[in-house]
Amino acid sequence: MDDDSPQARWERRTEMLLAVASLVFLASYAVLVLGQGLAASWRDACVTAMLGAWAIFAIDYAARWRLSGQGPRFVRTHLVDTLVLALPLLRPLRVVRLYEAVLRRRGEPRLTLQARVISYAGLSALLLGFSGALAVYQQERAAPGASIRTFGDAVWWACATLATVGYGDVVPVTPWGRTIAVGMMACGLALLGAVTGSFSSWLLQVFSREGDERPPGS
Known part of the structure; x- marks a missing residue:
């Protein structure tokens, strides 16, 4: 039976948004790094998109921390999520959970x-x-x-x-x-x-x- 706790419901509602935010972050970072001679307006847009994606990660992390009721212990029990929030290199890994989320929404076997x-x-x-x-x-x-x-x-x-x-x-x-x-x-x-x-x-x-x-x- 699926977990029906407030934290689990929040994670199910936000998993698609977080996956999209991960893709936006990765695409913006790639354009910023690979776009030689990129116009200043485009560079600003890429930086803004990256900061927006990070803000979504931060809000999700804070919400799950609050809903878990674990207090500071949440950081120790969710080390991967903490690293994803702190290290930009790991943020695209949120996309990994997208496949299972799609299967679950369609009711297909895992x-x-x-x-x-x-x-x-x-x-x-x-x-x-x-x-x-x-x-x-x-x-x-x-x-x-x-x-x-x-x-x-x-x-x-x-x-x-x-x-x-x-x-x-x-x-x-x-x-x-x-x-x-x-x-x-x-x-x-x-x-x-x-x-x-x-x-x-x-x-x-x-x-x-x-x-x-x-x-x-x-």
């Missing part, structure tokens, strides 16, 4: 737990990779001695970092670039662990099911 983890991890990796590439490109493109000079270089670096390969052919040299790199490495390890664990669990279930269906003595 995926199995393993399939959901793998699909969510894949989408999270895609969003994190794109956001991380944008952030590193913004910090590195004009830095002295930087090896990440184009957005293509930044995308290649983000893929290698999230995959925990780390070729080392292009690396960030600025303090903020390296800070972003540390976060990307941690996210890459977490996503890889989630996918590996879920895939292993699925294989164990398949083999166990085959063992149960095998005739005795075979």
Whole structure:
């Protein structure tokens, strides 16, 4: 049975809005970073859209904090939401919940737990990779001695970092670039662990099911 608490009802009502706000934030940030020679009016519009999206996240966070009745303990029990609010790089991850929200509204069956983890991890990796590439490109493109000079270089670096390969052919040299790199490495390890664990669990279930269906003595 679905949770019918005030906090759960609020989350169901706002999940689509938060997903749209995440897309607006990511699109505005991408235009701001990649739009070389962008007119001042467009840059202002992008900054305004990003601030508006952050305001929506902040209002949602404050409302859920109040409805939870947990007080300061809410921060500890909702670390991901706290990080999404505090770190711009993670805000596009709100889009990950959009797929399940659409299925729930249509009354369609959800995926199995393993399939959901793998699909969510894949989408999270895609969003994190794109956001991380944008952030590193913004910090590195004009830095002295930087090896990440184009957005293509930044995308290649983000893929290698999230995959925990780390070729080392292009690396960030600025303090903020390296800070972003540390976060990307941690996210890459977490996503890889989630996918590996879920895939292993699925294989164990398949083999166990085959063992149960095998005739005795075979």
